[in-house]
Amino acid sequence: MKYEHWLDDPRHVKQLWRGFLVVLALTVLAGFFVDLHPHFEIENWPGFNAAFGFFACLLMILVAKGLGLLLKRPDTHYAEDESDE
Numbered sequence: 001m002k003y004e005h006w007l008d009d010p011r012h013v014k015q016l017w018r019g020f021l022v023v024l025a026l027t028v029l030a031g032f033f034v035d036l037h038p039h040f041e042i043e044n045w046p047g048f049n050a051a052f053g054f055f056a057c058l059l060m061i062l063v064a065k066g067l068g069l070l071l072k073r074p075d076t077h078y079a080e081d082e083s084d085e
Contacts, residue, residue: 024050 006012028047038044 007016028050031046031049036043036049042048
């Protein structure tokens, strides 16, 4: 008998996404009511912290993909060299 995890059900995954989006929206809305003590004027913009976090994460993903292309090795890199036989 195979045990299925509750995250295997697409309905639960959809509920989690909705919950995460609600929490994200609430944190952006909370920025209107909380003094964030900004150091720069741009930090006063509504939703700036959420947008900054999103674009910083996107930049990290793109840099990692670029490094992967630059540093990758062929699949046979660690295979024994056949010319030594």
